[in-house]
Amino acid sequence: MLEQLQSIPADPILGLSAAFKKDTNPNKIDLGVGVYKDESGSTPIMRAVKLATERIQQTETSKTYLPQAGVAEFNTATLELLFGADSALIKDGLVGSVQAPGGCGALRIGAEVINRSQPGTRVWLSNPSWPNHYPLLEGADLKVHEYPYYDHANHAIDFDAMMRALAETGPGDVVLVHGCCHNPSGADLSLEQWQALTDLALQRGFTPFVDAAYQGLAHGLEEDARGWRAMAERVPEMLIASSCSKNFGLYRERAGAIVFLTRDSEQTQIACSQAMNAARQIYSMPPSHGGAIVGTIINDPALKAQWLTELDEMRERINGMRDALVDRLDAAGHTGFQFIRTENGMFSFLGISEQQVQKLRDDYAVYIVDSTRMNIAGLTSSNIDYFADSLIKVLEG
Secondary structure, three states: OHHHOOOOOOOHHHHHHHHHHHOOOOOOEEOOOOOOOOOOOOOOOOHHHHHHHHHHHHHOOOOOOOOOOOOHHHHHHHHHHHHOOOOHHHHOOOEEEEEEEHHHHHHHHHHHHHHHHOOOOEEEEEEOOOOOHHHHHHOOOOEEEEEEOEEOOOOEEOHHHHHHHHOOOOOOOEEEEEOOOOOOOOOOOOHHHHHHHHHHHHHHOOEEEEEEOOOOOOOOHHHHOHHHHHHHOOOOOEEEEEEOOOOOOOHHHOEEEEEEEOOOHHHHHHHHHHHHHHHHHHOOOOOOHHHHHHHHHHOOHHHHHHHHHHHHHHHHHHHHHHHHHHHHHHHOOOOOOOHHHHOOOOEEEOOOOHHHHHHHHHHHOEEOOOOOEEEHHHOOOOOHHHHHHHHHHHHHO
16 A cells, blocks of 8 residues: 555755755855744753743653643643733633644644534635645645735735735635734734724624734734734634744744634633544644643743743844844845845745845855745854855845
């Protein structure tokens, strides 16, 4: 049987990382892989995470299975981060959380529940979007459609085109929206645009599905949640896929959650029960360690304060690299990159040609994906001059 299988090409970004590792150029820079990097170029374990891990190791007494919903403290923490500790939605039981293996697990379980409710649901993705959105949703038999989002020529959201496309949606459709730090463009909806999108959801009857993978890395933990919180106050139902990979640095621990909002606490619990049943059929129980870390941090004031300080440092470092890069390009007379300052999170499209992307790779060992999406967090004070000089040479080549 297995001899009938054919090899599947490697993921383009993972293939790029493999090529980077083989490159012997001492000045090589990896701006492709989508993980946070600090000033030394490594992806560190946050200090708050280390302290929480030590506490868990000292107090944990069993490795038995978790309940199907996951770590209770993690689910409580997730709802507080998404909606605020004083949220009436939490107090009234209108939102519920089920732990999942990372943001991918949350997206897939959310998709499974959607398909159980209405098989073959149309789900709308921004163009462009994170490439893994497609297999995660299509794998649950949802029908993916696209709405315009990023205008490459003007380096900005084409909100009018987005709204015109979504005006074609109807009751039973689902619209997936990036909560903040849009991947891959870095261009985020303003609060006013979130409000206009909410108006449209109420008019057309579609269900919002928010991918909240980068909360805290755009403007701040509370600031980044304003859009989906404003939406949650008004729409009758909503899904959110939450991930702690980036803002807690828990990439390999796979700490995520699928969150359901309805206007009836009983219906919210029904949705959560469906999510747990779907998870039982796929992976049975969620992993414990990442959820336990997040729950420990959020429920301890000192650890939470430490984590927030580190999260601020991460965000400020990324934003500092954005400014530093644009400053260097401006000084060389290349003033068309101002959009990089205004975008959020780890990613931006550089907006050069595929040939220039290849020249950066071949001549200067600078690795970005062919779409020109670059990971700003891969820049440091020790490599930014080399990157800027390499880019300028390619632009003027």
